[in-house]
Amino acid sequence: MTGRLLRPRLGIVGGLGPLATADFYRKTIDAVPAETDADHISMAILSVPQIPDRSRAIREGSDKPLPWLLEAIDILNNLDVEIIAIACNTAHHWYDALSAGSRAEIIHIADAAIGELHRQYKGSRTAVMATRGTLRSGFYQKRLQEAGLGCHNPMRPAFQRAVDDAIRQVKLGNLAQAKRACAAAFEWCREDGLEAAILACTELPIAAEDVVPEGMLAIDASRALALTCVQRLRNPDRMRNTTM
Amino acid sequence: MTGRLLRPRLGIVGGLGPLATADFYRKTIDAVPAETDADHISMAILSVPQIPDRSRAIREGSDKPLPWLLEAIDILNNLDVEIIAIACNTAHHWYDALSAGSRAEIIHIADAAIGELHRQYKGSRTAVMATRGTLRSGFYQKRLQEAGLGCHNPMRPAFQRAVDDAIRQVKLGNLAQAKRACAAAFEWCREDGLEAAILACTELPIAAEDVVPEGMLAIDASRALALTCVQRLRNPDRMRNTTM
Numbered sequence: 001m002t003g004r005l006l007r008p009r010l011g012i013v014g015g016l017g018p019l020a021t022a023d024f025y026r027k028t029i030d031a032v033p034a035e036t037d038a039d040h041i042s043m044a045i046l047s048v049p050q051i052p053d054r055s056r057a058i059r060e061g062s063d064k065p066l067p068w069l070l071e072a073i074d075i076l077n078n079l080d081v082e083i084i085a086i087a088c089n090t091a092h093h094w095y096d097a098l099s100a101g102s103r104a105e106i107i108h109i110a111d112a113a114i115g116e117l118h119r120q121y122k123g124s125r126t127a128v129m130a131t132r133g134t135l136r137s138g139f140y141q142k143r144l145q146e147a148g149l150g151c152h153n154p155m156r157p158a159f160q161r162a163v164d165d166a167i168r169q170v171k172l173g174n175l176a177q178a179k180r181a182c183a184a185a186f187e188w189c190r191e192d193g194l195e196a197a198i199l200a201c202t203e204l205p206i207a208a209e210d211v212v213p214e215g216m217l218a219i220d221a222s223r224a225l226a227l228t229c230v231q232r233l234r235n236p237d238r239m240r241n242t243t244m
Numbered sequence: 245m246t247g248r249l250l251r252p253r254l255g256i257v258g259g260l261g262p263l264a265t266a267d268f269y270r271k272t273i274d275a276v277p278a279e280t281d282a283d284h285i286s287m288a289i290l291s292v293p294q295i296p297d298r299s300r301a302i303r304e305g306s307d308k309p310l311p312w313l314l315e316a317i318d319i320l321n322n323l324d325v326e327i328i329a330i331a332c333n334t335a336h337h338w339y340d341a342l343s344a345g346s347r348a349e350i351i352h353i354a355d356a357a358i359g360e361l362h363r364q365y366k367g368s369r370t371a372v373m374a375t376r377g378t379l380r381s382g383f384y385q386k387r388l389q390e391a392g393l394g395c396h397n398p399m400r401p402a403f404q405r406a407v408d409d410a411i412r413q414v415k416l417g418n419l420a421q422a423k424r425a426c427a428a429a430f431e432w433c434r435e436d437g438l439e440a441a442i443l444a445c446t447e448l449p450i451a452a453e454d455v456v457p458e459g460m461l462a463i464d465a466s467r468a469l470a471l472t473c474v475q476r477l478r479n480p481d482r483m484r485n486t487t488m
Binding site for chain 1: 248260263265270274279280281284285286287291292293311316415416417
């Protein structure tokens with residue numbers, strides 16, 4: 001399948017939604033200190049917005065998106081990529097099944113985000129701004145607990161409603177409304193005395209741009225994943241020796 | 245190669261440079277009036293910044309990038325895409341060879357740009373802001389002539405130097421410098437009494453953002469290509485019946 005000359009090193013499962021993938025792609029470019037085009041990392045991006053709604057599937061106890069995600073992973077492996085990033089937090093609910101079906105290592109977005117949180121934050125209380133599916137799945141909470149941290153999302157229903165709305169408005173391309181909703185979610189965090197939040201849905205960094213309040217640390221899971229992928233590919237010795 | 249569920253409809257040859265492809269990807273998203281993720285178009289993007297310098301090859305009379313481009317087209321055809329866009333004007337120098345080697349129709353960026361110019365501009369004099377390779381290749385001039393228009397680039401060497409610099413600064417990620425250089429190129433156009441310019445390098449729309457002078461029509465070839473691709477895929481009856 002792969003030719004003699006052209007080998008994409010990073011495979012990206014995307015389109016969930018497309019703007020979030022465009023943002024992630026941009027972040028992988030910004031993460032490389034390049035002087036010429038050739039310094040940048042070669043990639044194959046599958047942007048498939050038709051993959052069934054991940055958050056809804058988790059809430060309904062269904063695995064409907066899984067065959068689609070497996071197929072995407074398969075195509076990227078056939079292109080002989082070295083590592084794979086999934087530009088959608090919620091899809092990581094199926095990480096174990098996807099990882100088992102992949103020759104190329106899939107870098108887990110929550111590992112990348114929590115690694116970044118550790119580097120930047122010395123406190124112990126953080127919010128996880130995510131889809132209801134991601135929260136129901138629990139992979140962020142599990143990893144935070146293992147890292148000696150906790151997930152302390154504001155209990156008020158208005159907090160999660162604001163997060164849901166921010167995500168939905170980005171998907172609709174309504175960035176002004178998305179920013180308003182995201183600002184409201186941050187305000188609920190502040191009211192609960194939280195100083196850190198993980199933007200644990202790839203739509204949220206777009207909504208959070210310019211609206212993170214003073215004194216609040218917002219960890220961008222997309223950027224953390226982009227940085228981790230680029231570091232792995234620039235330091236290949238670190239690849240695959242610990243995680244697989 | 246392609247699976248049962250997942251079929252990318254639009255194939256993009258990109259990475260030339262990566263920021264330009266991120267910009268083009270974003271434009272294909274913005275071109276779709278979507279209410280949910282699923283309304284968006286599925287795509288496969290090959291971002292391969294290692295493809296040898298196109299402009300340099302043309303100026304040196306070499307076909308060095310051609311085998312790379314052919315391989316990219318081949319991979320996208322193996323993914324069973326319906327149409328292909330090349331997010332690099334200069335690479336269209338090899339359009340005929342690439343098209344001959346592709347089952348999927350390759351939409352020509354200059355056809356898209358000149359179509360858009362026709363819709364928006366009733367005058368006859370336009371500048372083509374492009375790499376020296378694109379200008380040497382002559383495919384914009386040929387199409388403009390066939391459309392009864394002409395390419396009237398300012399003859400001062402400073403004009404092309406400003407265009408070259410704008411492109412180079414985008415590739416380096418120096419957007420402020422890129423905008424300054426692009427603004428200078430527009431000023432040379434104005435001085436020659438030109439009212440329209442085609443941004444005929446995919447880096448230039450990034451450099452031109454917010455610096456197009458009052459009274460100057462700047463046709464964004466990337467946006468025109470994105471619109472044409474989306475229209476083709478949303479009106480499949482129009483596909484392949486005239487051009488192949």
